[in-house]
Amino acid sequence: MLGKGVAPSVLLDIDGVLHVGEQPIAGAIDALAELQRISAGVRLVTNTTSKSRGQIVEQLRRLGFEVASDEVLTPAALAVHHCRERGYRSVKLLVAEALREDLAELLSVSGGGPVDAIVLGDLGAGFTAEVLNDAFRLLMDGAELVALQHNRYWQRADGLALDVGAYSAALEYASGREAAVVGKPAREFFTAALAELGSVPESTLMVGDDVEADVGGAMQAGLRGVLVRTGKYRQEALASSGVRPTDILDSIADVPRLLRQLT
Numbered sequence: 001m002l003g004k005g006v007a008p009s010v011l012l013d014i015d016g017v018l019h020v021g022e023q024p025i026a027g028a029i030d031a032l033a034e035l036q037r038i039s040a041g042v043r044l045v046t047n048t049t050s051k052s053r054g055q056i057v058e059q060l061r062r063l064g065f066e067v068a069s070d071e072v073l074t075p076a077a078l079a080v081h082h083c084r085e086r087g088y089r090s091v092k093l094l095v096a097e098a099l100r101e102d103l104a105e106l107l108s109v110s111g112g113g114p115v116d117a118i119v120l121g122d123l124g125a126g127f128t129a130e131v132l133n134d135a136f137r138l139l140m141d142g143a144e145l146v147a148l149q150h151n152r153y154w155q156r157a158d159g160l161a162l163d164v165g166a167y168s169a170a171l172e173y174a175s176g177r178e179a180a181v182v183g184k185p186a187r188e189f190f191t192a193a194l195a196e197l198g199s200v201p202e203s204t205l206m207v208g209d210d211v212e213a214d215v216g217g218a219m220q221a222g223l224r225g226v227l228v229r230t231g232k233y234r235q236e237a238l239a240s241s242g243v244r245p246t247d248i249l250d251s252i253a254d255v256p257r258l259l260r261q262l263t
């Protein structure tokens with residue numbers, strides 16, 4: 001499937017692949033540098049919704065990774081695109097304060113009262129019963145639920161934590177309406193990443209620790225799905241997912257070798 005002599009492009013998840021909390025994964029800094037050198041192009045594709053793109057880049061640099069700002073792709077840009085395309089004028093943002101700068105274009109059209117859409121991100125401890133209930137009422141009044149991603153949980157430094165998908169599912173269940181998901185595993189997210197790389201699915205690897213959002217989503221979009229056994233990786237999650245990753249590696253440190261084999 002991959003042409004010999006032509007290096008594939010690489011999409012890398014960040015959280016759980018490059019680092020967990022403030023700790024880089026062993027070998028990840030060197031592996032990223034090598035992939036940037038030997039691949040046709042690298043994009044860091046994250047579903048993180050608690051930090052702005054600027055903060056993500058800043059954290060990666062602080063941890064020792066060399067990344068350019070335009071190498072990082074987040075769901076926020078796709079949410080803006082989604083709402084703009086549908087002509088939404090009033091949008092309620094349920095997102096972390098830090099993320100608002102990435103959604104500034106939507107902020108300018110948000111207001112009180114009924115809204116066209118709710119953009120749902122990670123409010124962390126801000127996900128109170130009241131906040132969720134207000135959102136539920138807006139949905140019942142006709143707003144569309146736009147979820148920045150649909151992950152069930154994530155690996156926080158102190159243990160697993162509920163992610164946006166869990167809150168989105170609660171709102172979907174109560175309202176009987178399905179959310180539009182713009183982050184991984186949505187096909188449009190991967191399509192946008194490929195467009196930036198000027199790459200095609202068959203010659204692109206997606207490396208992630210989330211078997212469904214990263215690997216399953218990528219494989220649905222025609223990419224090679226590489227699961228790493230770091231971050232939130234759990235054997236049981238793999239077994240129950242129904243996803244058969246193209247490759248399963250111990251960590252990102254093993255990805256450069258895989259890429260050389262495929263080139």
Ligand SMILES: [Mg+2]
Pocket residue numbers: 013014015016017208209210231
């Ligand atoms: Mg991850």
